[in-house]
Amino acid sequence: MWAIGLAVACSRTTNPLLLLLAVSVAALVVAARRGSSPWARAFRLYLVLGASIVVLRVLLHLLVGFKFGQTRLYTLPSIDLPGITILGPVYLEGVLAAAVEGLRLASLIACIGAANALANPKRLLRAMPSALHEIGTAVVISVTVAPQLAESVQRVRRARVLRGEGGSGLRSVGRVALPVLQDTLDRSLLLASAMDSRGYGRRPEQSPRVRHLTGALTLTGLLGAAVGTYGVLDATAPAAVGLPMLVAGLLLCVAGLRVGGRAVQRTAYRPDPWATPEWLVAGSGVAAAVLVVVAARADPTAFVLPLEPLAPPALPLLAVVGLLLAAVPAFAAPEPPRRGSRT
Amino acid sequence: MSAPVVVLDRVSVRYAGSPRPTLRDASVVVEEGELAVVVGRTGAGKSTLLGAVNGTVPHFTGGHLSGRVTVAGLDTRTHRPRDLAGVVGVVSQDPLAGFVTDTVEEELAYTLEQLGVEPSAMRRRVEEVLDVLGIADLRDAPLHDLSGGQQQRVAIGSVLTANPRVLVLDEPTSALDPTGAEEVLATLSRLVHDLGLTVLVSEHRLERIVGLADRLVLVAEDGTVSHGAPSDLMAQSPLAPPVVHLGRWAGWQPLPLTVRDARRAARDLRAALGPSTEQVVAAHHAAPQDTSPASVPAPLLAGTAVEVHHGDLVAVDGVDLSLAPGEVVALMGRNGSGKSSLLWALHGSGHRHGGDVTVAAGPAATTGAAASAPGAGGASTVDPARVSPGVRRRHVGLVPQSAADLLYLPSVDDECHQADTEAGAAPGTAREHLDRLAPGIDGAAHPRDLSEGQRLALVVAIQLTAAPATLLLDEPTRGLDYPAKAALSSLLRDLAAAGGAVLVATHDVEFAAGVADRVVVLARGRVVADGPAVDVLCDSPAFAPQVAKVLAPTRLLTVDDVRRALPGVPVTVGGAR
Numbered sequence: 001m002w003a004i005g006l007a008v009a010c011s012r013t014t015n016p017l018l019l020l021l022a023v024s025v026a027a028l029v030v031a032a033r034r035g036s037s038p039w040a041r042a043f044r045l046y047l048v049l050g051a052s053i054v055v056l057r058v059l060l061h062l063l064v065g066f067k068f069g070q071t072r073l074y075t076l077p078s079i080d081l082p083g084i085t086i087l088g089p090v091y092l093e094g095v096l097a098a099a100v101e102g103l104r105l106a107s108l109i110a111c112i113g114a115a116n117a118l119a120n121p122k123r124l125l126r127a128m129p130s131a132l133h134e135i136g137t138a139v140v141i142s143v144t145v146a147p148q149l150a151e152s153v154q155r156v157r158r159a160r161v162l163r164g165e166g167g168s169g170l171r172s173v174g175r176v177a178l179p180v181l182q183d184t185l186d187r188s189l190l191l192a193s194a195m196d197s198r199g200y201g202r203r204p205e206q207s208p209r210v211r212h213l214t215g216a217l218t219l220t221g222l223l224g225a226a227v228g229t230y231g232v233l234d235a236t237a238p239a240a241v242g243l244p245m246l247v248a249g250l251l252l253c254v255a256g257l258r259v260g261g262r263a264v265q266r267t268a269y270r271p272d273p274w275a276t277p278e279w280l281v282a283g284s285g286v287a288a289a290v291l292v293v294v295a296a297r298a299d300p301t302a303f304v305l306p307l308e309p310l311a312p313p314a315l316p317l318l319a320v321v322g323l324l325l326a327a328v329p330a331f332a333a334p335e336p337p338r339r340g341s342r343t
Numbered sequence: 344m345s346a347p348v349v350v351l352d353r354v355s356v357r358y359a360g361s362p363r364p365t366l367r368d369a370s371v372v373v374e375e376g377e378l379a380v381v382v383g384r385t386g387a388g389k390s391t392l393l394g395a396v397n398g399t400v401p402h403f404t405g406g407h408l409s410g411r412v413t414v415a416g417l418d419t420r421t422h423r424p425r426d427l428a429g430v431v432g433v434v435s436q437d438p439l440a441g442f443v444t445d446t447v448e449e450e451l452a453y454t455l456e457q458l459g460v461e462p463s464a465m466r467r468r469v470e471e472v473l474d475v476l477g478i479a480d481l482r483d484a485p486l487h488d489l490s491g492g493q494q495q496r497v498a499i500g501s502v503l504t505a506n507p508r509v510l511v512l513d514e515p516t517s518a519l520d521p522t523g524a525e526e527v528l529a530t531l532s533r534l535v536h537d538l539g540l541t542v543l544v545s546e547h548r549l550e551r552i553v554g555l556a557d558r559l560v561l562v563a564e565d566g567t568v569s570h571g572a573p574s575d576l577m578a579q580s581p582l583a584p585p586v587v588h589l590g591r592w593a594g595w596q597p598l599p600l601t602v603r604d605a606r607r608a609a610r611d612l613r614a615a616l617g618p619s620t621e622q623v624v625a626a627h628h629a630a631p632q633d634t635s636p637a638s639v640p641a642p643l644l645a646g647t648a649v650e651v652h653h654g655d656l657v658a659v660d661g662v663d664l665s666l667a668p669g670e671v672v673a674l675m676g677r678n679g680s681g682k683s684s685l686l687w688a689l690h691g692s693g694h695r696h697g698g699d700v701t702v703a704a705g706p707a708a709t710t711g712a713a714a715s716a717p718g719a720g721g722a723s724t725v726d727p728a729r730v731s732p733g734v735r736r737r738h739v740g741l742v743p744q745s746a747a748d749l750l751y752l753p754s755v756d757d758e759c760h761q762a763d764t765e766a767g768a769a770p771g772t773a774r775e776h777l778d779r780l781a782p783g784i785d786g787a788a789h790p791r792d793l794s795e796g797q798r799l800a801l802v803v804a805i806q807l808t809a810a811p812a813t814l815l816l817d818e819p820t821r822g823l824d825y826p827a828k829a830a831l832s833s834l835l836r837d838l839a840a841a842g843g844a845v846l847v848a849t850h851d852v853e854f855a856a857g858v859a860d861r862v863v864v865l866a867r868g869r870v871v872a873d874g875p876a877v878d879v880l881c882d883s884p885a886f887a888p889q890v891a892k893v894l895a896p897t898r899l900l901t902v903d904d905v906r907r908a909l910p911g912v913p914v915t916v917g918g919a920r
Contacts, residue, residue: 155743155745155748156748158687158692158693158743158748159743159745159748159749160749161692161732162690162692162732162736162740162741162743162749162806163732163736163749163762163765163805163806164732164733164735164736164765164766164809174751175751178751179747179748179750179751182791183748187440190435190437190440190441191440191441191443192403193399193403193404193424193435194433194435194440194441194442194443195443196399196402196403196423196424196425197397197399197424197425197427197428197431197433198425198428198433198443198453198454198457198501198502198505199425199426199428199429199454199457199458199505200425200443200457
């Protein structure tokens with residue numbers, strides 16, 4: 001929830017100062033409140049991914065991008081193809097624009113990474129409505145497969161070296177992939193069989209009418225929610241499509257899940273508390289998003305990096321306050337292992 | 344409760360595409376409160392038998408099951424594994440692969456959540472199980488951070504919470520060190536004796552469990568099954584722990600199954616052996632060191648002050664270890680004591696943060712590929728971490744814990760051919776090695792269809808194709824039955840006899856006793872014992888093999904040792920009783 005708020009805030013701006021602020025806020029919270037589980041260590045990976053996106057974006061711009069601006073940095077030999085120029089002169093404005101675009105994506109990824117590092121996917125499963133429980137479990141298992149996959153890739157590559165191969169190059173990919181896939185499949189089958197023998201998926205038969213009702217409610221709800229989200233995020237869309245649609249869609253979803261969940265006989269051992277810290281965490285994310293959106297409505301020019309003419313970006317006070325609010329979980333969230341932040 | 348809990352009535356199981364049924368007309372009855380041990384060679388169908396008990400076979404695995412399986416009166420034909428979750432608890436070989444949650448407490452509650460038990464009842468049940476298994480202080484611990492023995496106990500606990508009538512365990516101790524295995528087996532015997540639980544368990548290392556068993560279920564290789572009292576079945580079983588072999592050899596009646604029984608029966612044998620025979624055997628076990636003290640050959644592998652770190656953890660802390668030609672060294676120690684890290688560091692492909700390692704070249708490197716080894720000649724040594732993998736494997740080979748990682752081609756012949764090419768050896772070399780290790784493997788077979796022992800043999804053959812002077816093996820006995828272990832052990836002895844050196848990391852005390860000249864014990868990354876196998880193994884209570892325990896103070900490790908020490912005496916010893 002918190003991370004989504006932060007991510008929404010990021011997507012509305014190309015102001016590099018704000019973006020960097022958002023990333024550092026995410027990093028701060030992660031550093032303060034992460035646990036010691038494997039995925040908690042993955043945050044660095046997300047940061048690296050983000051950085052490489054920035055670099056890639058700039059490189060692409062240099063290679064095929066539409067070059068504009070006045071401040072020429074240097075000129076690369078250019079190849080003119082019909083409709084597209086490869087390489088060619090490089091202008092500061094263009095490079096900056098590309099870098100900021102990349103930075104925006106990178107900060108989104110940092111937000112997702114933060115969410116992933118903070119919230120244990122298995123605990124997330126407990127917060128899911130019971131009708132979605134089985135789908136949820138499948139998703140969670142596929143998420144947890146990733147670290148295992150990395151581990152078995154490493155192991156198999158070591159084994160390849162034992163057979164006297166360097167372990168790099170395209171040819172070795174297949175040789176690594178085959179044992180790794182077999183390994184992963186074996187593991188998944190083991191887990192599935194363990195879960196089966198422990199009573200996973202026990203449920204009484206449902207009448208077809210209830211099943212259809214559940215399906216219809218959930219599907220329309222999701223559709224509504226999707227359209228609504230688009231409306232909220234796209235500033236040009238008519239206001240009526242935005243919030244009301246989103247709320248209606250979500251309500252429908254909840255109704256569908258309620259109906260479907262009635263049939264599942266599961267109980268929760270020690271349900272996760274949802275108390276003041278949790279509200280605070282989720283609220284701070286929402287507040288950040290709202291403040292940034294409001295600030296953007298009020299003063300759109302402050303939110304884009306002024307390119308023509310080139311100028312240092314302004315620092316809108318309201319948005320800064322909003323983003324700083326998002327840092328609240330670093331202090332308000334309960335200590336790990338009782339982590340409070342949710343995606 | 345008079346009716347048997349588990350009844351298999353004329354059960355046959357045939358998997359699709361398999362030429363013969365895995366189980367054939369198996370009829371097994373297990374009474375309430377019994378500990379039944381399922382025994383059989385690898386691939387004989389032990390897992391299939393256990394899987395049939397809770398319906399995993401055939402509901403989950405597929406295949407065709409005929410006959411009838413009933414558990415506590417419920418037929419597995421009409422009840423799926425998930426419906427039997429409250430009746431049968433299943434624990435697998437690798438506990439970590441079966442864990443669904445992250446912490447001990449949540450894992451214990453998981454089955455109950457699935458069964459829809461009230462939260463208050465759930466909490467009580469979880470507390471009870473925590474106490475029964477003695478894991479109450481681990482309740483908040485992440486599952487990944489537990490030791491193997493603790494993980495396996497949590498896995499047992501996680502099915503116990505549902506209050507099942509039957510517990511089914513498929514080789515629960517095969518991945519554990521001796522101490523962890525003891526923990527798990529002690530837990531099992533407590534559950535049987537105190538709670539009256541019915542337990543079915545399969546196990547390769549019978550020496551640990553056969554004394555606890557009320558019933559043995561013997562799965563023969565053709566899929567037929569016989570069951571009965573342990574002492575009756577053990578008299579003929581091809582798979583038997585050393586103490587039973589000793590009893591058979593000495594002709595003891597009734598056949599002892601535990602060290603305690605055997606020790607009582609062995610009074611005369613101990614007297615016959617006396618302390619004088621010690622020398623004979625000690626000389627055998629320490630042959631390479633004792634016979635050639637004058638001309639000590641240059642070690643084939645020498646590591647000094649080797650250090651390995653994993654983050655903050657010091658896995659290997661300044662270990663000095665050298666391997667002489669003709670020597671088989673067993674590396675023992677707890678799980679996590681640094682055995683694997685040391686092997687990989689010595690091999691040169693793992694991390695090494697300090698110390699030096701030099702390895703001598705194997706025959707192939709000194710003759711065929713001499714150009715790649717600097718200063719070509721018999722005495723040339725290199726640091727394995729500084730040479731390319733291709734050169735390294737001519738000096739030192741490593742068989743990793745999950746040996747199957749090395750295999751990726753669709754058939755045994757392809758693997759052998761590839762091994763020849765990689766090593767630059769004459770075509771057919773790998774196949775020759777393989778035939779020596781495990782004769783009669785079909786060349787067209789897929790490596791994954793081989794038995795555990797055959798697959799290991801294939802990997803060893805591939806590594807031998809490069810003709811390394813030193814061979815390192817990490818836990819090779821995992822999942823091997825007695826005949827396969829014996830084959831491996833004679834293979835390693837052959838390698839040593841041909842002038843190579845072998846370092847084998849193992850938990851298996853009996854295997855180490857049979858194969859090693861020297862035993863090195865690691866604890867927290869340091870060498871705590873290094874000496875002739877007889878001394879190290881006999882002096883340690885945890886690592887002493889059964890025969891040593893029975894015959895102490897005489898220092899003999901294996902039944903073969905006893906035979907060698909007392910040629911032709913068995914009849915008189917047996918007759919004395």
